[in-house]
Amino acid sequence: MSDYAASWEALQEADPEVARAIADELGRERSTLRLIASENYASPAVLAALGSTMNNKYAEGYPGRRYYGGCEFVDVTEQLAIDRARELFGAEHANVQPHAGAQANMAVYGAFLEPRSEDRVLGLVLSHGGHLTHGSPVNFSGKWFDFVGYEVDPESELIDMDRVRDLALEHRPKIVLAGFTAYPRTIDFAAFREIADEVGAIFMVDAAHFIGLVAGGAYPSPVPHADVVTFTTHKTLRGPRGAMILCREEHAKAIDKAVFPMTQGGPLEHCIAAKAVCLKEAMTDGFREYAERTVRTARALAQGLADEGLRLVSGGTDSHLALVDLRPYGDLTGADAEAACDEVGIALNKNAIPFDPLPPMRASGIRVGTPGPATLGMDEPEMKEVAQIVGDVLRAPGDGAMKERARSRVLDLVSRFPAYA
Numbered sequence: 001m002s003d004y005a006a007s008w009e010a011l012q013e014a015d016p017e018v019a020r021a022i023a024d025e026l027g028r029e030r031s032t033l034r035l036i037a038s039e040n041y042a043s044p045a046v047l048a049a050l051g052s053t054m055n056n057k058y059a060e061g062y063p064g065r066r067y068y069g070g071c072e073f074v075d076v077t078e079q080l081a082i083d084r085a086r087e088l089f090g091a092e093h094a095n096v097q098p099h100a101g102a103q104a105n106m107a108v109y110g111a112f113l114e115p116r117s118e119d120r121v122l123g124l125v126l127s128h129g130g131h132l133t134h135g136s137p138v139n140f141s142g143k144w145f146d147f148v149g150y151e152v153d154p155e156s157e158l159i160d161m162d163r164v165r166d167l168a169l170e171h172r173p174k175i176v177l178a179g180f181t182a183y184p185r186t187i188d189f190a191a192f193r194e195i196a197d198e199v200g201a202i203f204m205v206d207a208a209h210f211i212g213l214v215a216g217g218a219y220p221s222p223v224p225h226a227d228v229v230t231f232t233t234h235k236t237l238r239g240p241r242g243a244m245i246l247c248r249e250e251h252a253k254a255i256d257k258a259v260f261p262m263t264q265g266g267p268l269e270h271c272i273a274a275k276a277v278c279l280k281e282a283m284t285d286g287f288r289e290y291a292e293r294t295v296r297t298a299r300a301l302a303q304g305l306a307d308e309g310l311r312l313v314s315g316g317t318d319s320h321l322a323l324v325d326l327r328p329y330g331d332l333t334g335a336d337a338e339a340a341c342d343e344v345g346i347a348l349n350k351n352a353i354p355f356d357p358l359p360p361m362r363a364s365g366i367r368v369g370t371p372g373p374a375t376l377g378m379d380e381p382e383m384k385e386v387a388q389i390v391g392d393v394l395r396a397p398g399d400g401a402m403k404e405r406a407r408s409r410v411l412d413l414v415s416r417f418p419a420y421a
């Protein structure tokens with residue numbers, strides 16, 4: 001009898017259409033270049049945990065205190081995930097149950113704020129690199145809670161800490177929030193901490209984008225400074241889709257109660273097992289090399305795009321991503337660029353740049369990131385080549401012959417660094 005129940009053959013037989021689409025997705029991942037900054041390649045071990053029978057188990061509660069019997073083995077994996085998260089990040093408390101980043105952020109707001117009250121949050125606005133859950137009016141965060149947004153400085157395109165402090169003193173937020181989806185630079189977590197202390201606020205960091213770099217020592221850690229740190233586990237951390245919350249011991253009860261039972265029911269224990277696996281992987285020397293390579297390749301890609309005549313928002317990057325202003329190429333929009341790159345097998349996304357004159361669905365910029373290429377082992381020379389291909393495509397998006405050449409260069413590149421070989 002096998003110790004593992006999932007079967008590819010069974011899926012092919014039971015549902016060939018779904019099996020075909022899954023196989024096609026693997027084919028797409030093998031034949032295209034992944035420059036979407038929030039995507040990565042989870043390891044076969046992580047994927048195996050995700051496909052396990054832990055999917056079948058209800059386990060409301062926390063290890064050792066559940067509302068269901070039969071939790072002895074999911075307790076093992078959830079406790080491993082908690083212990084590893086605490087050890088890896090030096091955190092006092094970890095909750096590994098959030099289903100996604102939005103749920104992790106919702107739980108933090110739930111723990112510290114009253115909806116539709118005077119309680120305020122001070123966070124980076126979406127159009128300057130924040131996230132939907134940082135107070136966008138179309139999201140629960142903006143609908144239920146009172147957010148005040150800070151922007152980047154118009155000249156430097158960096159977060160202006162004097163401005164953040166002025167806004168904090170004016171609005172007296174209950175939470176000061178740092179973190180981004182499209183800000184290329186490091187964040188001065190110590191300065192945020194000081195501002196939060198000055199106004200008596202909780203300091204929260206949404207570290208979803210860069211937490212894998214923190215794990216690998218390639219980006220400053222927010223954990224020593226923040227009251228609470230949320231993050232997804234599938235971006236730079238390279239784990240399953242899902243999220244976690246780290247916090248100081250004094251907030252542990254409030255955070256645990258806000259995850260379950262306040263905002264979630266049964267935890268996804270197969271996913272939590274996969275989180276435990278990815279945390280173990282993140283403790284290795286190989287992961288540190290990957291994290292360093294991610295930042296090195298992001299810098300090389302950004303510099304290569306600048307050499308192609310494009311403008312880098314904030315002048316460069318300290319992280320896994322670069323935000324690129326397309327306006328030096330005339331009226332090419334982010335949407336046009338995304339579509340043209342897609343045609344040649346390069347997946348990236350259109351992105352608003354600070355003070356963007358265009359609406360977000362068109363946008364004046366693209367966001368590029370290197371967690372995917374770094375996982376596959378690509379390095380600076382490959383990123384120089386990628387920048388040239390992107391430059392060629394974006395200078396002449398209507399040139400069919402050039403796009404054919406670009407497609408074959410992409411195929412050659414990815415065949416030298418195969419995904420899931």
Ligand code: DSN
Pocket residue numbers: 038101131181
């Ligand atoms: N959708 C993610 C990103 O691409 O940055 C953020 O949640």
